[in-house]
């Protein structure tokens with residue numbers, strides 16, 4: 001009998017055990033990490049474009065990079081990852097029923113004084129045979145965002161937005177508002 005055979009099994013169990021102890025905590029942490037990657041990659045592209053070509057160039061970058069980053073991260077993780085909002089710029093980002101309810105809850109809690117950066121929500125949702133771990137984290141509106149999501153937009157920006165987003169609703173935000181949320185679905 002070769003006793004070495006037992007060793008990989010023991011290792012495998014040791015590796016799996018902590019994950020099984022609290023799988024929801026693991027899923028939350030992994031979701032937060034993916035969101036962090038999404039946010040910092042997009043912010044990097046945005047800042048670079050603003051510095052190089054000003055806000056109109058940045059609109060172009062947002063329009064192309066945001067969906068690309070979401071698609072890349074979704075492919076990498078096997079989850080569905082995106083951004084959504086109650087007041088949309090890109091109609092492709094429309095919330096489903098569950099997301100809409102969570103966005104409304106975020107707005108209500110923000111109105112009670114909870115900082116937007118502290119708002120997140122998860123739930124295990126069952127739909128027929130399917131079980132999904134769903135996670136959302138609010139996206140706070142910061143100073144930088146107001147150039148394109150604030151109340152007073154420059155003529156140039158307004159013009160560019162009208163061209164690409166004729167039904168844009170994503171303006172009129174103030175510093176600290178919930179602009180929208182990152183949203184993740186992990187099929188279980």
Ligand code: HEC
Nearest residue numbers: 058059062063066083085088089090093145148170179180
């Ligand atoms: C240079 C202009 C510009 C700036 C600055 C900007 N955005 Fe946007 N934002 C856009 C454009 C364009 C879209 C649509 C992207 C797309 O087509 O997916 C968008 C879409 C979004 C969406 C997706 C929901 C929707 O309405 O379609 C969120 C959330 C968002 N922006 C948040 C922010 C936040 C938070 C900041 C500040 C950190 C920010 N944006 C800064 C132009 C901008």
